[in-house]
Amino acid sequence: MAKLIEYKDMNPRAKAVVDGIARARGADPADINNVWKALARHPDIMEGFAAELKAAMAPGKLDGLTKELVYLAVSMANQCEYCITSHGYMARKKGMDEEMFGEFIAVVLAAQKGNKIATAYRVPVDAAFEEK
Amino acid sequence: MAKLIEYKDMNPRAKAVVDGIARARGADPADINNVWKALARHPDIMEGFAAELKAAMAPGKLDGLTKELVYLAVSMANQCEYCITSHGYMARKKGMDEEMFGEFIAVVLAAQKGNKIATAYRVPVDAAFEEK
Amino acid sequence: MAKLIEYKDMNPRAKAVVDGIARARGADPADINNVWKALARHPDIMEGFAAELKAAMAPGKLDGLTKELVYLAVSMANQCEYCITSHGYMARKKGMDEEMFGEFIAVVLAAQKGNKIATAYRVPVDAAFEEK
Amino acid sequence: MAKLIEYKDMNPRAKAVVDGIARARGADPADINNVWKALARHPDIMEGFAAELKAAMAPGKLDGLTKELVYLAVSMANQCEYCITSHGYMARKKGMDEEMFGEFIAVVLAAQKGNKIATAYRVPVDAAFEEK
Amino acid sequence: MAKLIEYKDMNPRAKAVVDGIARARGADPADINNVWKALARHPDIMEGFAAELKAAMAPGKLDGLTKELVYLAVSMANQCEYCITSHGYMARKKGMDEEMFGEFIAVVLAAQKGNKIATAYRVPVDAAFEEK
Amino acid sequence: MAKLIEYKDMNPRAKAVVDGIARARGADPADINNVWKALARHPDIMEGFAAELKAAMAPGKLDGLTKELVYLAVSMANQCEYCITSHGYMARKKGMDEEMFGEFIAVVLAAQKGNKIATAYRVPVDAAFEEK
Numbered sequence: 001m002a003k004l005i006e007y008k009d010m011n012p013r014a015k016a017v018v019d020g021i022a023r024a025r026g027a028d029p030a031d032i033n034n035v036w037k038a039l040a041r042h043p044d045i046m047e048g049f050a051a052e053l054k055a056a057m058a059p060g061k062l063d064g065l066t067k068e069l070v071y072l073a074v075s076m077a078n079q080c081e082y083c084i085t086s087h088g089y090m091a092r093k094k095g096m097d098e099e100m101f102g103e104f105i106a107v108v109l110a111a112q113k114g115n116k117i118a119t120a121y122r123v124p125v126d127a128a129f130e131e132k
Numbered sequence: 133m134a135k136l137i138e139y140k141d142m143n144p145r146a147k148a149v150v151d152g153i154a155r156a157r158g159a160d161p162a163d164i165n166n167v168w169k170a171l172a173r174h175p176d177i178m179e180g181f182a183a184e185l186k187a188a189m190a191p192g193k194l195d196g197l198t199k200e201l202v203y204l205a206v207s208m209a210n211q212c213e214y215c216i217t218s219h220g221y222m223a224r225k226k227g228m229d230e231e232m233f234g235e236f237i238a239v240v241l242a243a244q245k246g247n248k249i250a251t252a253y254r255v256p257v258d259a260a261f262e263e264k
Numbered sequence: 265m266a267k268l269i270e271y272k273d274m275n276p277r278a279k280a281v282v283d284g285i286a287r288a289r290g291a292d293p294a295d296i297n298n299v300w301k302a303l304a305r306h307p308d309i310m311e312g313f314a315a316e317l318k319a320a321m322a323p324g325k326l327d328g329l330t331k332e333l334v335y336l337a338v339s340m341a342n343q344c345e346y347c348i349t350s351h352g353y354m355a356r357k358k359g360m361d362e363e364m365f366g367e368f369i370a371v372v373l374a375a376q377k378g379n380k381i382a383t384a385y386r387v388p389v390d391a392a393f394e395e396k
Numbered sequence: 397m398a399k400l401i402e403y404k405d406m407n408p409r410a411k412a413v414v415d416g417i418a419r420a421r422g423a424d425p426a427d428i429n430n431v432w433k434a435l436a437r438h439p440d441i442m443e444g445f446a447a448e449l450k451a452a453m454a455p456g457k458l459d460g461l462t463k464e465l466v467y468l469a470v471s472m473a474n475q476c477e478y479c480i481t482s483h484g485y486m487a488r489k490k491g492m493d494e495e496m497f498g499e500f501i502a503v504v505l506a507a508q509k510g511n512k513i514a515t516a517y518r519v520p521v522d523a524a525f526e527e528k
Numbered sequence: 529m530a531k532l533i534e535y536k537d538m539n540p541r542a543k544a545v546v547d548g549i550a551r552a553r554g555a556d557p558a559d560i561n562n563v564w565k566a567l568a569r570h571p572d573i574m575e576g577f578a579a580e581l582k583a584a585m586a587p588g589k590l591d592g593l594t595k596e597l598v599y600l601a602v603s604m605a606n607q608c609e610y611c612i613t614s615h616g617y618m619a620r621k622k623g624m625d626e627e628m629f630g631e632f633i634a635v636v637l638a639a640q641k642g643n644k645i646a647t648a649y650r651v652p653v654d655a656a657f658e659e660k
Numbered sequence: 661m662a663k664l665i666e667y668k669d670m671n672p673r674a675k676a677v678v679d680g681i682a683r684a685r686g687a688d689p690a691d692i693n694n695v696w697k698a699l700a701r702h703p704d705i706m707e708g709f710a711a712e713l714k715a716a717m718a719p720g721k722l723d724g725l726t727k728e729l730v731y732l733a734v735s736m737a738n739q740c741e742y743c744i745t746s747h748g749y750m751a752r753k754k755g756m757d758e759e760m761f762g763e764f765i766a767v768v769l770a771a772q773k774g775n776k777i778a779t780a781y782r783v784p785v786d787a788a789f790e791e792k
Contacts, residue, residue, distance in 0.1 A: 611774050
């Protein structure tokens with residue numbers, strides 16, 4: 001299990017990252033989730049990931065829920081239990097209901113099968129699909 | 133490279149699958165893409181995948197583009213070049229422009245980093261994220 | 265692409281490995297396949313892999329074809345095109361016909377789906393399945 | 397951990413799937429294993445997987461044990477603990493003894509090494525291995 | 529294949545990233561390698577990756593060659609041919625000779641086997657290995 | 661969980677492997693770690709892995725710590741928790757301090773991102789990187 005550092009024991013740079021996240025969520029910094037307690041060992045990595053995540057997940061031309069589903073799809077493909085759980089939670093908070101979750105998993109499973117078919121039969125890429 | 137079977141050489145069951153796909157796309161069965169030419173060796177698997185794909189990708193509570201992005205995210209995580217190319221093409225046909233593609237990749241990269249952080253630090257799942 | 269060393273240019277230790285493989289197959293050492301031409305750079309690794317492969321693939325309580333199918337299944341799951349091609353060839357030489365290949369792929373795809381379902385839903389292991 | 401639905405709380409479609417599985421195994425539906433309790437949330441996916449699994453795993457030209465070993469090989473390559481445990485159990489029920497399990501793991505490890513060698517050295521596919 | 533943007537056709541932000549890399553290498557910006565020609569589509573991602581890469585790979589308490597070997601090990605495990613080739617080149621430039629390359633691959637293969645043994649046998653983590 | 665065999669219950673071949681490891685570490689064979697208790701079921705595999713690991717990890721032109729970092733990098737990429745924990749422990753014993761661990765993870769994350777960028781954009785290998 002990770003060596004986790006509680007908020008009160010974090011150094012100032014790590015605390016500042018947690019403060020920013022807690023403020024955006026309207027939550028207590030002491031309740032910050034485990035990934036940040038683990039990252040607090042290495043403030044450089046922590047600051048970099050917090051900034052990258054914030055920029056990537058902010059609604060843009062793709063809305064917030066779509067972005068969560070993309071994050072969740074990658075996490076399922078990569079078999080990251082922590083991320084499946086945390087971003088499943090985020091997706092539900094952003095509007096994913098049980099029916100959407102079922103549709104989402106159906107696509108993940110179809111993609112998984114399509115990926116494996118392409119591999120098993122060594123299918124060459126069609127020229128028609130290439131970007132111009 | 134895959135052993136590919138051209139439409140004219142397919143057996144009736146395989147032809148029927150291709151006919152259904154070509155009709156839905158308003159395309160010529162002879163122009164069917166390579167994955168179906170490869171699957172034509174095994175009509176059982178071909179019929180099963182065509183049916184699963186059609187059901188999974190049909191717009192429901194999640195729209196067609198969102199489903200393509202989920203499919204594409206899984207394919208990138210799994211490093212399936214055929215699927216990245218074919219479903220990148222489908223996503224563009226369903227409305228993904230260059231800016232959305234950039235946002236999409238940013239989420240994929242953030243997810244990839246988040247997945248690896250959770251692994252590298254062995255972060256335990258927070259109870260707060262669990263489904264009730 | 266790999267830096268490949270032709271048989272005539274290999275050092276004595278690498279040549280000895282190739283001689284052993286060629287003799288077992290009743291083939292010309294000059295026709296040895298690419299993986300050995302690549303490994304010839306590092307005779308230690310080459311000797312180790314040749315010995316491990318020979319011991320693992322020899323018929324035992326599991327017959328030669330079953331072992332090829334297991335090897336092929338791992339290679340498909342890992343998306344190793346070289347190994348899918350070379351061990352697909354070996355499996356056909358040991359008796360895999362087109363119908364068996366179809367059945368084999370159907371199992372690989374079912375396993376792939378089962379694996380992903382277990383991950384996506386985070387299914388806990390049943391106590392009943394544990395070894396005593 | 398998965399949100400699991402006990403048999404008595406399943407909807408009729410999910411119950412029907414479990415009844416079919418329990419009947420085939422001569423077992424009590426209440427003892428159904430966790431993957432089905434998790435899938436009961438989404439009857440479409442559950443029915444699809446039950447049908448695909450039943451068709452894929454039925455003895456054909458490949459016998460039942462060989463199919464279990466292929467399933468197990470994929471699950472080990474994909475690092476799916478649930479599937480390693482459940483299909484390890486199934487393989488033992490279908491005749492895998494300790495010696496066969498040792499031979500099986502030796503092949504999995506050799507394949508894993510062969511896959512990684514092909515990747516590390518970027519070995520090009522030999523023309524001789526291609527299907528005609 | 530990637531849609532590649534040549535240096536002369538890049539927008540100013542992308543050009544600035546390439547200028548920085550070329551200057552550090554004492555090379556002509558027009559000879560920049562393909563990954564940057566591909567990333568030039570999305571300057572945000574390009575700037576972020578250039579900065580992250582520069583910070584991560586700079587010699588620190590770990591020297592430059594050790595960092596290249598860690599990068600190469602990840603790329604082999606992930607089967608990224610582009611990265612195996614580019615960082616293999618970088619490692620050789622930073623001092624990796626043929627003998628070191630052989631030792632490196634031997635460790636990668638041993639790790640791969642150790643990983644798969646832990647998975648296949650479902651080995652529980654020893655308490656003695658946990659960080660205090 | 662693995663079926664683990666305690667040292668006192670191992671057969672002579674397995675005991676001999678453990679004796680060799682314990683002697684090299686100046687430790688009590690009864691305290692051998694879990695991977696060897698699991699492997700004791702299959703002495704052939706156990707002997708093979710012990711010999712391969714010993715040869716691969718011995719200091720050569722690459723020092724012991726560098727080799728541990730390569731092993732750890734592969735294990736993180738492959739998401740092997742057992743190996744991350746055990747070889748994290750070994751790396752700390754061989755001199756990895758907290759700062760080096762932070763630098764190491766930064767490289768792993770940069771590599772992971774580079775790998776995924778190459779995949780997502782389908783970047784073709786530059787001719788300049790090829791080995792002569």
